[in-house]
Amino acid sequence: MYSYIIIGAGLFGATFANLAHKAGKKVLVIERRNHIAGNCYTENIEGINVHKYGAHIFHTSNKIVWDFVNSFTPFNRYTNSPIAKSKGNYYNLPFNMNTFYQIWKTATPEEAKAKMEEQKADILKLLNGREPANLEEQALSIVGRDIFEILIKEYTEKQWGRNCNDLPASIIKRIPVRYTFDNNYFNDLYQGIPSNGYTELVTKMLEGIEIRLNTNFFDHRSELENIAEKIIYTGPIDEFFNFCHGALDYRSLRFETEILDTDNFQGNAVINYIDANIPYTRIIEHKHFEFGNQPKTIITREYPQKWELNKERYYPINDQENNALYEKYKALAGQKTNVIFGGRLAEYKYYDMDDVIEQAMILFHTCNQ
Structure with a gap:
């Protein structure tokens, strides 16, 4: 028996798994993708850490969270100035x-x-x-x-x-307006990006923990539910209940990444393209997240798109209809005594990375009081 089987190797699952492992619990992490780190996964290409699922800038005013992530890998001084x-x-x-x-x-x-x-x-x-x-x-x-x-x-x-x-x-509602000549997007006390990429951060968080990649929880559900005291589920809450009330709606993204034979394409990590006639919302130039001086550069164009069941879920559409639907699934989740739901997909809520980690910490301490 495992103390905890954690469904999802993103930041929420990795944080909970790390804390449980340190506390001497027997932990298994299940991940349907072929890699850990969820949407903050980075892949090193041409010596550049490429943010495969869009730009991720870590920022927080929570010193406990900041010290926690820095205990695994150093962070640089990157300041988000799109x-x-x-x-x-x-x-x-x-x-x-x-x-x-x-x-x-x-x-x-x-x-x-x-x-x-x-x-x-x-x-x-x-x-x-x-x-x-x-x-x-x-x-x-x-x-x-x-x-x-x-x-x-x-x-x-x-x-x-x-x-x-x-x-x-x-x-x-939280759109920042400042009457200073300050281009720092965030007001948080701490900000930066893992110096060796997010994948290394999560790899170190999961050291010593059993992980099964390329494993869909729903294909092995009966087996997994029988070998765990508790399941920490970070996947889509509607999928857990077989969409019995219907599917929650999201906005999805498509990424188009290109290696360019130049050392600097746009001079900034993120440039947003406002005009409706341009199909992408922004271009990310990954090397600028880490002040890179590599001879080549890598850019990613980010295209928003309608979400369908075969696409990744990125942004919950928290309108009245979807929130009411989520409440139905939340009620069902409350009836599960051996399954705990957490994270942006399980809670149908947009979380910043520091909030995800903080919520996972709170959940772990709640479960182990």
């Missing part, structure tokens, strides 16, 4: 004094704040004290019409495949 390209012009992100100057030519915080209040006046009058009902109203109430039209609307509709007024306001 650029947006709209109608042939380049803009700094997040929205800050550089962005405001690029759009309005405002030179001081006072000028920028006055312009922002002017931009927001119409929507605030329309809302008349009520909460924004959709993403468009939410964005307009935060940054006003110009920034919404130039940097948000087309990109968001391309990313989600829906009109902004058909998307929940929650998607954009």
Whole structure:
């Protein structure tokens, strides 16, 4: 018997497995893919750590989480400072004094704040004290019409495949706005990327633990459920219950990666492409995550696409209908005494990486009080 069989070798599963192993528990990790590390998996190509499932920048203000990940591998000092390209012009992100100057030519915080209040006046009058009902109203109430039209609307509709007024306001509630010339996207105390890639991080987290790759839990379900005291399930919650209430909806992605015979393609790790007529949302140049000086470079174009059952799930669509459906599955999950559900797919929730690790820590300590 195993103390825990953990379904999924991403950050949630790896964190729980590591803590359980250190506590002397017998652990087995099951992973349907041919590699560990989930969506933060990196593969070394041409001496460059390529983020195979999109850009992953680790950031947190939780020192316990930061010390935990740094105990396995050193992190570099990478600071996330993406650029947006709209109608042939380049803009700094997040929205800050550089962005405001690029759009309005405002030179001081006072000028920028006055312009922002002017931009927001119409929507605030329309809302008349009520909460924004959709993403468009939410964005307009935060940054006003110009920034919404130039940097948000087309990109968001391309990313989600829906009109902004058909998307929940929650998607954009935490959009950062700064009245400083600071291009650091995150406000967290700690930020960086594992110096040798995320795969090495997770490899070290899982040292000494039995792992079965290329193994679909559902193909071996009866066997696995009979040899575990507890199952930690990090997969899609609707699939666990055989989609009995229907499938939860997601947004998926397709990646197109290319090796280029040049040492520097775009001069930044991430550039967002706002315009609707450009089919991809961003280009990632992987070497810049690690300040690389290799003779070649590798880029990845990221194409949003409709999710179907044979595609990877990336972003949950947390609208009213899907959240209500999730609650039905959550109720079923609550009836399972030997299965614990955790992580973004099992909880139908978008998590940053530090939040995933923190939640796995909390779950482990809850299970082992």
